Amino acid sequence: MDKPKKLRSAEWFDTPEYYAFSRKAWLRSEGFGRHVFDGKPMIGICNSWSELNNCNAHLRQVAEAVKRGVWAAGGVPLEFPTISLGEMFLRPTSMLLRNLMAMDVEESIRGYPMDGVVLLCGCDKTTPAQLMGAVSAGIPSIMVTGGPMLSGEWRNRKIGAGTDGRKLFDLYRSGKLTEEEWVDVEGCIARSTGHCTVMGTASTMASVVEALGMTLPGCAAIPAPDSRRLEIAERSGHRIVDMVREDLVPSRILSRESIENAITVNMAIGGSTNAVVHLLAIARRAGVPLELDDFDHISRRTPCLVNVKPSGEYLMEEFFAAGGVPAVMNRIADLLHQECITANGRTIGENISGSPCWNDEVIRPRQRPLSEEGGTAILRGNLAPDGAVIKQTAASPHLMQHRGKAFVFDTYKQMLATINSPDLPVDENTILVMKNCGPRGGPGFPEWGNIPMPKVLLDRGVNDIVRISDARMSGTGFGTVVLHVAPESAGGGPLAAVQTGDEITLDVPHRSLQLHITAEELNARLRQFVPPPPHYTRGYGKLFLSHVTQANLGCDFDFL
Numbered sequence: 389m390d391k392p393k394k395l396r397s398a399e400w401f402d403t404p405e406y407y408a409f410s411r412k413a414w415l416r417s418e419g420f421g422r423h424v425f426d427g428k429p430m431i432g433i434c435n436s437w438s439e440l441n442n443c444n445a446h447l448r449q450v451a452e453a454v455k456r457g458v459w460a461a462g463g464v465p466l467e468f469p470t471i472s473l474g475e476m477f478l479r480p481t482s483m484l485l486r487n488l489m490a491m492d493v494e495e496s497i498r499g500y501p502m503d504g505v506v507l508l509c510g511c512d513k514t515t516p517a518q519l520m521g522a523v524s525a526g527i528p529s530i531m532v533t534g535g536p537m538l539s540g541e542w543r544n545r546k547i548g549a550g551t552d553g554r555k556l557f558d559l560y561r562s563g564k565l566t567e568e569e570w571v572d573v574e575g576c577i578a579r580s581t582g583h584c585t586v587m588g589t590a591s592t593m594a595s596v597v598e599a600l601g602m603t604l605p606g607c608a609a610i611p612a613p614d615s616r617r618l619e620i621a622e623r624s625g626h627r628i629v630d631m632v633r634e635d636l637v638p639s640r641i642l643s644r645e646s647i648e649n650a651i652t653v654n655m656a657i658g659g660s661t662n663a664v665v666h667l668l669a670i671a672r673r674a675g676v677p678l679e680l681d682d683f684d685h686i687s688r689r690t691p692c693l694v695n696v697k698p699s700g701e702y703l704m705e706e707f708f709a710a711g712g713v714p715a716v717m718n719r720i721a722d723l724l725h726q727e728c729i730t731a732n733g734r735t736i737g738e739n740i741s742g743s744p745c746w747n748d749e750v751i752r753p754r755q756r757p758l759s760e761e762g763g764t765a766i767l768r769g770n771l772a773p774d775g776a777v778i779k780q781t782a783a784s785p786h787l788m789q790h791r792g793k794a795f796v797f798d799t800y801k802q803m804l805a806t807i808n809s810p811d812l813p814v815d816e817n818t819i820l821v822m823k824n825c826g827p828r829g830g831p832g833f834p835e836w837g838n839i840p841m842p843k844v845l846l847d848r849g850v851n852d853i854v855r856i857s858d859a860r861m862s863g864t865g866f867g868t869v870v871l872h873v874a875p876e877s878a879g880g881g882p883l884a885a886v887q888t889g890d891e892i893t894l895d896v897p898h899r900s901l902q903l904h905i906t907a908e909e910l911n912a913r914l915r916q917f918v919p920p921p922p923h924y925t926r927g928y929g930k931l932f933l934s935h936v937t938q939a940n941l942g943c944d945f946d947f948l
């Protein structure tokens with residue numbers, strides 16, 4: 389194996405100045421022997437473990453496995469913490485802090501003596517945040533995602549965190565589930581640590597980073613408690629040492645082609661709409677040109693093959709047993725750039741060649757896809773000049789072309805206060821519109837877009853209507869939900885002009901979202917627009933509001 393000309397960590401430890409001595413002495417205070425300074429690569433283990441993030445709560449054990457691999461390969465592992473974004477617990481939304489975590493990761497890598505880094509992540513935002521930071525820092529990096537939790541089991545029925553929880557909650561709200569049954573569900577829907585076990589944002593992002601080549605093959609779908617999760621962590625620790633010697637930095641892995649591979653896989657797995665925002669941000673960090681319309685172009689040519697909730701029937705455990713991401717990629721090999729290099733030093737084509745699929749119901753063959761097109765479609769029109777997103781595989785077929793009258797909520801709070809009202813004037817043709825939920829308006833671009841179904845409609849057996857907002861939606865969510873409308877309403881986008889009673893047409897096959905008022909009327913209404921007061925006047929919140937970009941640009945800060 390070639391040795392690099394000089395290790396980066398030598399700038400800290402191998403200089404004639406006093407501080408080289410003191411750095412060694414201080415590190416030895418942790419009990420390290422002098423042999424750690426004999427030219428071994430220093431490997432950072434960037435750990436987003438936290439008890440406030442159940443999805444990542446097992447990562448200390450994963451870190452120990454990584455360390456075994458690093459030592460065995462002749463490196464020195466040094467674990468360090470970063471902030472951890474627990475989707476279920478963070479207010480107002482973890483997305484507000486994705487860029488903060490990315491900065492934390494980047495500056496930790498930049499500031500400390502490490503030659504390579506292993507990134508331990510899991511919950512939704514932790515994966516893109518770590519990758520964004522590592523791409524900007526630019527040293528050899530490999531990701532070990534934490535894996536999905538075990539499938540939930542309730543009364544001999546498999547249930548998936550997120551998707552089934554929402555469905556059962558609707559039954560509970562409409563009195564079809566008792567309080568006792570609901571509490572029973574609470575105890576068994578999430579049976580272990582690890583991220584949500586449907587193809588939500590976390591499973592999607594794990595699959596996407598595997599498709600990018602930033603993990604070892606097969607990493608994404610291994611369940612969190614499975615011994616093979618620790619085994620791949622150990623191998624990743626071993627591999628990063630060689631990546632340092634090979635100078636295999638993220639810029640050699642991330643390219644227009646590898647990002648197209650990731651988008652293609654996202655479409656084939658029916659992945660989360662959030663992947664659109666994160667991939668735009670990652671591409672911009674990597675200096676790779678990428679537009680919202682690239683997603684639509686790839687979606688149209690890519691079949692959705694993975695029959696996992698919320699688009700399909702199964703859960704991540706079954707997806708893993710069926711062969712996981714390598715099996716999917718092998719099935720769509722002709723749609724991929726197979727020459728892309730990956731973290732193990734081999735190409736995508738070499739990695740996926742011969743990867744078997746063990747269950748054609750979970751990973752469908754090309755002749756029998758779940759849908760002919762990918763999961764995510766990009767919409768445009770006078771209501772979304774800079775684009776909007778819909779997860780068509782999780783939407784209702786009868787609503788894919790729909791014209792209806794808008795019922796408008798000005799804020800999320802107003803929606804929550806009225807959605808269960810018994811006299812809410814809505815029917816199955818109504819289009820619910822919610823404003824002020826975008827990057828600045830939310831603030832932080834929260835996952836509020838999956839507006840709950842009005843109780844009056846649930847009581848009548850109506851389970852889905854068209855909903856439109858500038859918010860995001862949880863990857864575990866479902867329904868005919870138009871998201872990420874850009875520019876956002878709080879910034880004076882056309883969404884701000886919609887009034888109750890206006891007619892709107894959603895036409896997914898033609899990728900159109902149209903508000904039926906004249907251009908003159910639209911402009912006249914927007915001239916009356918008064919921006920809402922800012923949510924923050926100090927601190928990180930103010931920084932966020934001042935610099936966050938819109939959804940179609942990835943919501944990164946404009947200076948990053």
Ligand code: FES
Nearest residue numbers: 443511583584590
């Ligand atoms: Fe972390 Fe669902 S709450 S992935």
